[in-house]
Amino acid sequence: MIIPGAETQAFAAALSEAADEPLGRVEYERFPDGEHVVRVPEAVAGERAVVVASTVDSDAHLQVLQLQDAAREAGANEVVTVLPYMGYARQDEAFREGEPVSSRAMARAISTGTDRVVTVNPHEPAVCDFFTVPATNVDAASVLAAPLPADLDEPLFLSPDEGAIELAETVRDAYGTGATDFFEKDRDYDSGDIDISPSDAAVAGRDVVLVDDIIATGSTMSESVAVLNDRDAERVYVTCVHPMLASNALTKLSSAGVESVYGTDTLERVVSDVSAAPVVAREL
Ligand code: R5P
Numbered sequence: 001m002i003i004p005g006a007e008t009q010a011f012a013a014a015l016s017e018a019a020d021e022p023l024g025r026v027e028y029e030r031f032p033d034g035e036h037v038v039r040v041p042e043a044v045a046g047e048r049a050v051v052v053a054s055t056v057d058s059d060a061h062l063q064v065l066q067l068q069d070a071a072r073e074a075g076a077n078e079v080v081t082v083l084p085y086m087g088y089a090r091q092d093e094a095f096r097e098g099e100p101v102s103s104r105a106m107a108r109a110i111s112t113g114t115d116r117v118v119t120v121n122p123h124e125p126a127v128c129d130f131f132t133v134p135a136t137n138v139d140a141a142s143v144l145a146a147p148l149p150a151d152l153d154e155p156l157f158l159s160p161d162e163g164a165i166e167l168a169e170t171v172r173d174a175y176g177t178g179a180t181d182f183f184e185k186d187r188d189y190d191s192g193d194i195d196i197s198p199s200d201a202a203v204a205g206r207d208v209v210l211v212d213d214i215i216a217t218g219s220t221m222s223e224s225v226a227v228l229n230d231r232d233a234e235r236v237y238v239t240c241v242h243p244m245l246a247s248n249a250l251t252k253l254s255s256a257g258v259e260s261v262y263g264t265d266t267l268e269r270v271v272s273d274v275s276a277a278p279v280v281a282r283e284l
Pocket of ligand 1: 124160161163164194212214215216217218219220223230
């Protein structure tokens with residue numbers, strides 16, 4: 001039985017269909033003091049419970065722990081936890097003195113209530129090692145090819161930094177034609193400012209598809225789009241697995257002149273045009 005977190009209901013429904021497993025109707029409530037309580041269906045007794053929740057904020061983190069515990073309490077014989085978007089995955093080391101390895105802290109907490117974990121394109125796949133139960137990453141980048149127009153002209157699939165080049169290659173392979181390249185990116189950790197150094201790729205007159213794992217503030221992508229505009233790229237499409245789109249990210253991208261933004265439904269946003277659920281279903 002699929003047990004959705006409150007912020008991940010559309011993904012859970014898609015997963016239920018793709019995996020052909022029943023969708024449990026969970027109740028989410030809060031006590032007057034603000035504390036959460038969830039209720040899972042009794043029918044999970046004797047079944048495998050698949051808790052599906054993107055840990056998009058602190059409440060969602062807490063809810064995962066409650067859903068796992070409620071499923072066990074109701075008699076589930078196995079608990080699998082799917083994190084379509086794993087929050088804090090980018091804090092995978094103590095970048096400055098005194099900081100935590102947040103992804104390790106989260107992974108350890110989540111491990112206490114589950115037999116197994118499945119994540120989708122965490123920023124660093126190595127975060128899986130922080131779980132103390134078996135954990136696997138699935139790569140959903142291939143689904144990002146589907147919403148792209150069929151008539152891309154000499155397409156270049158470009159990642160804003162070298163770390164995401166494999167994602168760009170995956171989208172190119174799924175699209176069926178095109179070249180790949182990557183930019184160099186530097187981020188000033190004090191100001192958050194992004195500096196993009198272009199590669200030598202010839203982009204004038206070509207359609208370009210930017211590919212990344214996540215769009216958070218939109219700075220990386222909008223700076224990349226600005227470079228492409230300076231170099232007379234034709235149409236620029238922006239794709240990512242996790243469309244976090246914090247604050248004014250979508251406005252930044254629109255004003256930078258992108259043709260369209262496409263993301264998956266690991267985070268439920270207006271640009272979540274394509275589902276990563278079938279990829280997760282195969283892993284389940
Ligand atoms: C970092 O290297 C990631 O792959 C993304 O490029 C980054 O997190 C995007 O962040 P933002 O949208 O805030 O620039």
